[in-house]
Amino acid sequence: MAVRRCLKVLLCGSLFLAFGLFCSQLSQTTERASGPWFGVFSPSKTGIDFSSLFSEDLPKPKCQKGQVLLILVTSHPGHRASRKAIRRTWAHQDEGSAYSWQVIFLVGGTLDTELDWHVYNEHAVHGDILMGNYMDTYRNLTLKVMHGMKWAVDRCHPQYILKTDDDCFVNTDRLPSFLRAHNPSPKLYVGSVFSEEKRIVIRNPSSKWYVSQWDYGHSMYPPYASGIGYILSLDTAMLVVGFAKIVPPIPVEDAYIGILSERSKVRPLSSARFAKHNVKWSICNYRYLMVIHGLRPEDQILAQKNVWRARTSCNHSTEVTNWK
Template sequence: MRVRLKGDVFCTLFLVIVLCTLLYTSLRPTQKISPPKPKKSVISLQTKKPKTFLESEDSVNEVKVLSDAYNAQEAIEEVKPSTSMVTAPPFDFQQYLRNKDYRNFTLLINQPNKCNKPSNESFLLIAVKSIVEDFDRRESVRKTWGREGVINGARVRRVFLLGTPRNKTAISMWESLMQQESHYYKDILLWDFLDTFFNLTLKEIHFLSWAEKYCSNVKFIFKGDADVFVNVENLIHFLQTQDPSGDLFVGDIINNAKPIRSKKSKYFIPETMYGLGMYPAYAGGGGFLMSGVTMKKLSDSCNEVELFPIDDVFLGMCLQRINLTPVLHSGFKTFGIPKPSAAPNLQTFDPCFYRDLMVVHSLKAAEIWLMWNLLHSQQPPCSQRQRIKKPFHWKRKKAKLPVKAVTS
């Protein structure tokens, strides 16, 4: 009996040990697998929340200001770098050709009374191309050469031309800031197309349409960039000798410019888009003058000319459409002032020299402030005798090859 009991006890202990081992091995993997499950769910929730937040924020902005066509263009361009290793072209011509006939965008911020108050007399309207981010440049223009008021007996008015920013998330509350700036200065014109280099043509046609509708009584218009220095007194003196009832288009005119066919260039234009070998004469976009009569003719002709991605050339096509030849003026330096080899001692940043110019391109905001203060100080840096009687004529080298197109 003792032998049997001992055998039964051993068998029972053996079976208990086996069962415990089986239970242990069966429970062990469940303990390993089960804890990660809640972790994975927590991680997925954390990554989804910011994504939905950004998507909802973008969708609100798009509903407010952007058209569907340009939202699609922006989405396609953002996906391209991540899906392809090939270098993206400087311009999506296929997308451009699909949307080139869409040229009517909503005016989000308007100044309908710009040319009516305080009186109906408007001698010169200054229109400056700008972007939302460049508040400091707009402020520099407002406080220097772009001041509104009566200058040498002529009423001067000012507007800034803007589109919606491409990177909306980089500028928080940009719409509210633009509304506040417009309310304070009353000089902002904002359309709902994306403010990109190749959309400057849209800015051109929309401004002309706006000027024809709201500033039809203006005698002359100066249109330029925010990084130019303008001697407004010289502009007014020149315009007071012109007939406001006739055509006028004056600037730094480029003739015999050929389309650039190199794909590496910012201004690359394929032959399928422009098959001719030469551009019509056009003005450098840094700044040019035109009469109110010419403005109205250009506004009408631009509706009959296909949109072209380079705004300077496009305006030259519109001038060609109305059979108007732009006039070259030596006071317009829309490509800056290089130091000439014929006068190596000439200081290109000399206020005495700037006195006799009209428009100089590619200046920093601080340089514009400095030059303005020097020219309008109580003790001018140069006397009347020292002033240059005639502007220095920059001789362009005669090249055997045709001149390539260069724009501002």
């Protein structure tokens, strides 16, 4: 009887120890890869806690303070082909560039050790990835962008910030010089602004753009630019980041920027230079367009070649020098 009781005690002790180790490992994994939202949107009535978004898993990229343009590109950790294509095309700078600019990729965490390892190696080679302390999901895109904005404002102080996605082409051949020469005024927020009927808040829980009444009480968003690409001047970005600390976030990144800009009293300027669709643009269109959405990695090369051709092939046409 005593032996049997002893065996029961040992068995219970072993199970308790194993359970404790499991909980400890689970806690460490969750702490490493989670943020305020862990995979799904969690309702909040407070602003963004920026301190929770920064991860120490990956060294921060370096940036040159005061450069004309900083481009923040949202990218999933697994989109290595997209990042590679961008680095080879519009993120590549000629040695004789008149204005300084930089491209940084924004990624979140995963629970895939191998995928994280690839991201670490990629950053070790290129030094252009900013990793955040949140799961890399579509519903956490707001956190990803605000994390990038906060880092850019605090560390880099660029004159302008462009937010775009890794399936977009950016005309870096013209954009930095255009911003320096032709931007009309401070407090800039420009992109492809949605019409009123496209700004209705979606309440269908099955939609990836779903926002509950609790998350946002109004039935329509204020004017905002499409997330394919929008530019904020530094003063606007500082206001947006400041209000994000007190304005509850929603899981629709570009609409949230519109909400913050409204609080900042900065109205978005709509420009056809930001194209939501990739069509068969003429060579001369590349003297005008700044952001084009919907490119596969292999499409980036053709778009870059068209930019180079437009340098000499379209000198007969008058260059448009405003955002319209």
